[in-house]
Amino acid sequence: MYKIGFTKTWNSWNTSNLLDGLRKSETAVEDLFIRKFISGTWHRLFASEVIIKRRANTIIIGGIVVRSILPRKMYFLIGFTEELLSYVLKCNVKMEIQTVESKEELIVKYV
Amino acid sequence: MRPKNLFLCLRFQTISSRLFFEKRFYGIQKSSADEEEFDKLNIMPRMFVKGDREPLAKREALRPQLTPRYNRMPVDQDWNSVWPTAKMFNPSAVPLPVHMGKLKTVSGPKPPPGKFANPELMKVPNFLHLAPPAIKKHCDAIRKFCTPWPQALTDEMCDKYFPLEVITSDYCHASPTIREPKARIITIRIKLSSLDLDYHAKDKLKRILQHRYDPKTDLITIVADKCPLKSQNIDYAKYLLTACFFEAWKTESWESEKEQSDWETFFWEKSPSKASLINYFKKTFQNFNEENFLEKDTVKDYSKSVKNLFDKEENDELLEDYRKNVEKLLFDERL
Numbered sequence: 001m002y003k004i005g006f007t008k009t010w011n012s013w014n015t016s017n018l019l020d021g022l023r024k025s026e027t028a029v030e031d032l033f034i035r036k037f038i039s040g041t042w043h044r045l046f047a048s049e050v051i052i053k054r055r056a057n058t059i060i061i062g063g064i065v066v067r068s069i070l071p072r073k074m075y076f077l078i079g080f081t082e083e084l085l086s087y088v089l090k091c092n093v094k095m096e097i098q099t100v101e102s103k104e105e106l107i108v109k110y111v
Numbered sequence: 112m113r114p115k116n117l118f119l120c121l122r123f124q125t126i127s128s129r130l131f132f133e134k135r136f137y138g139i140q141k142s143s144a145d146e147e148e149f150d151k152l153n154i155m156p157r158m159f160v161k162g163d164r165e166p167l168a169k170r171e172a173l174r175p176q177l178t179p180r181y182n183r184m185p186v187d188q189d190w191n192s193v194w195p196t197a198k199m200f201n202p203s204a205v206p207l208p209v210h211m212g213k214l215k216t217v218s219g220p221k222p223p224p225g226k227f228a229n230p231e232l233m234k235v236p237n238f239l240h241l242a243p244p245a246i247k248k249h250c251d252a253i254r255k256f257c258t259p260w261p262q263a264l265t266d267e268m269c270d271k272y273f274p275l276e277v278i279t280s281d282y283c284h285a286s287p288t289i290r291e292p293k294a295r296i297i298t299i300r301i302k303l304s305s306l307d308l309d310y311h312a313k314d315k316l317k318r319i320l321q322h323r324y325d326p327k328t329d330l331i332t333i334v335a336d337k338c339p340l341k342s343q344n345i346d347y348a349k350y351l352l353t354a355c356f357f358e359a360w361k362t363e364s365w366e367s368e369k370e371q372s373d374w375e376t377f378f379w380e381k382s383p384s385k386a387s388l389i390n391y392f393k394k395t396f397q398n399f400n401e402e403n404f405l406e407k408d409t410v411k412d413y414s415k416s417v418k419n420l421f422d423k424e425e426n427d428e429l430l431e432d433y434r435k436n437v438e439k440l441l442f443d444e445r446l
Contacts, residue, residue: 007213008212008213008231009231009234009235010234011234013234013236013285014285014286015284015285015286016284016285016286020293021284022288022291023286023288027286047228048228048230048233051199051233051234053199053236053285054285054286055197055285056283056284056285057286057287062199062233063230063233064228064230064233089287091287096199096201096233098201098228098233100227100228105227105228106230108214109214109216109221
């Protein structure tokens with residue numbers, strides 16, 4: 001359906017992927033860890049892929065979340081994720097999420 | 112305030128807060144049948160009354176929904192306060208019909224998906240925080256830290272008073288480290304003409320510098336990357352330039368052994384061409400004065416054309432020039 005880098009962009013945005021980028025392997029492993037952490041912490045809540053952007057010393061985690069839990073719990077999960085990941089990864093972690101009513105909203109095409 | 116008034120005021124406050132409390136927790140219900148009738152006061156808290164509350168799903172459905180934020184935005188709002196810094200795309204805050212992605216179906220291509228629930232829009236970096244008014248605001252905020260460029264300091268003045276140019280690079284990465292090994296590499300540039308050198312020193316400096324001197328732009332370029340730090344490399348490059356400069360001024364004993372094959376350019380003054388010319392005129396004319404002879408324009412023209420023939424690529428023009436000058440010397444010269 002999609003061609004990555006052409007009609008669909010990457011899920012990880014950082015400068016390590018560029019030519020002569022620093023910390024290539026570390027960044028890849030960290031991204032893997034973040035994805036695993038999110039899938040465990042936000043269990044069955046993420047309707048989209050986890051988007052990880054890096055800007056200077058900040059890691060920004062984004063994605064689309066299903067509104068199947070109380071907003072209060074969602075706020076707790078945001079704080080929990082940011083706090084724990086910033087301790088683990090030794091840099092600022094921010095979460096910027098969007099919410100949808102159900103996972104079906106992300107479906108754009110039926111084959 | 113007098114005590115009586117204060118008392119009244121306090122009483123009013125207690126009553127109002129109690130009313131609020133009752134409304135919140137006991138639910139003073141308004142009967143729709145008769146507006147005149149008093150509201151029914153339920154003493155029992157609602158959570159203990161069975162069958163009183165609607166199911167959660169129904170309550171959710173009945174709850175008045177706010178219109179989306181992008182619909183409530185005034186046209187002349189301050190966009191900078193809506194989107195002050197860089198952040199991921201948020202459809203509820205952007206009053207624009209944005210589309211992103213690609214849809215290709217069996218029946219043909221379809222318009223790209225809209226802004227809602229579209230992860231593609233979240234992935235791409237957006238510049239919604241960099242609208243022209245926002246940039247203007249930033250500029251106005253930092254303007255007080257800037258001073259105008261001195262009017263008298265033109266580019267020519269800069270070249271004259273600050274001839275040395277130091278080029279450094281800084282790198283910014285999206286990673287927790289601020290170290291970059293490439294940042295240590297520096298370049299210094301200076302015009303050869305801005306150095307105080309005589310002919311010998313200039314020639315020697317060019318030979319010492321080799322490819323670091325560019326004759327087209329007259330620029331000396333020294334790149335230093337030996338030391339681990341930027342400032343150390345700057346110091347090292349300056350040291351190299353200084354060392355080359357003073358080395359160029361020295362004349363070693365072996366430099367006198369320079370032969371014609373070592374000449375960087377043709378020196379007519381030292382050449383056999385001059386010797387044979389003088390020899391010829393000495394024999395031809397009795398009252399030959401060498402000093403006066405060398406001052407003459409014909410001799411100068413002749414020396415120039417000989418030098419051109421040696422230095423430049425030989426062509427008809429140069430040969431013709433040489434022929435004319437030789438004729439002038441031999442046939443027009445009357446001492």
